């Protein structure tokens with residue numbers, strides 16, 4: 001199996017390593033010569049050691065041709081460059097095309113993406129919201145599914161908070177958020193877009209608890225960078241949505257250190273909490289029921305997050321997982337981007 005990856009940046013390195021670990025050969029390209037050199041000499045080796053022979057750098061010009069023979073196409077460019085790449089590709093039947101998160105920059109790209117997805121029904125489009133295919137999240141989802149009972153009121157609180165410092169650790173060539181899309185909400189950066197793993201996962205859980213949740217309207221508030229800042233984005237974002245049975249509050253920021261990422265579901269005497277990286281290299285689920293506490297632990301490394309994702313893509317291709325059953329099926333991420341657009345008043 002072969003993967004073609006667009007973007008030799010931070011996610012390009014994670015995905016290449018995961019592909020190779022899962023037996024998938026990699027072709028990778030970038031429009032920037034500097035990014036290609038950094039990838040080969042610094043980024044990949046500093047994270048994963050010597051670059052294996054089955055990762056090959058190709059030109060963006062050749063990439064379009066190679067795309068026809070690759071089963072996996074992984075678009076790891078900045079959000080505002082995603083549609084440009086997709087537009088220039090021929091989408092093949094029985095090919096998986098993954099769009100990193102957020103799947104597009106806020107604004108009109110979403111409409112174009114929806115129409116492209118509709119036109120190519122035999123291509124499997126997925127998002128890069130990798131946390132929702134991790135074993136810990138799938139187990140959390142199973143527990144929540146069992147919790148679903150008629151007329152129960154559920155409150156969901158999502159926190160996905162990590163400071164610029166945490167994010168920039170993975171981009172040591174940047175001076176600050178202003179040097180990339182990260183510092184600009186309208187390019188797909190800022191708290192709402194960069195940490196949209198939280199909103200996306202919260203929506204999956206809310207839709208599981210209430211089939212009507214898809215119709216809930218969003219209220220949004222944020223704290224923006226001030227006029228003296230070298231960048232222009234939301235630093236803290238809060239999205240609130242509610243139906244008769246379920247309320248969802250999602251708080252994301254680029255300020256909190258150490259990072260704090262969790263989803264808590266509360267119902268009368270039961271609380272179930274999924275905690276991402278609660279302890280170094282461990283996700284946890286904490287269930288508190290009638291005063292008793294149970295903890296389930298899921299050891300993992302950062303590299304594992306992406307191996308779970310690539311295995312998931314192989315299972316989608318092989319038919320072991322149906323697209324409509326997958327948490328990263330593009331329609332779920334489209335819903336997330338719709339809420340992002342609505343929040344930023346882009347629709």
Ligand SMILES: NC(=O)c1ccc[n+]([C@@H]2O[C@H](COP(=O)([O-])OP(=O)(O)OC[C@H]3O[C@@H](n4cnc5c(N)ncnc54)[C@H](O)[C@@H]3O)[C@@H](O)[C@H]2O)c1
Nearest residue numbers: 006007009010011030031032035076077078079081100101
């Ligand atoms: N799923 C995750 O946990 C996760 C982790 C990291 C990043 N990401 C996402 O991945 C995307 C990229 O992030 P990053 O940190 O790798 O950014 P980055 O800036 O490190 O790398 C992006 C690279 O894409 C290249 N690029 C731009 N246009 C291109 C094109 N048309 N063709 C080929 N290459 C092109 C840029 O030159 C750059 O080198 C973002 O949307 C980010 O949110 C997701």
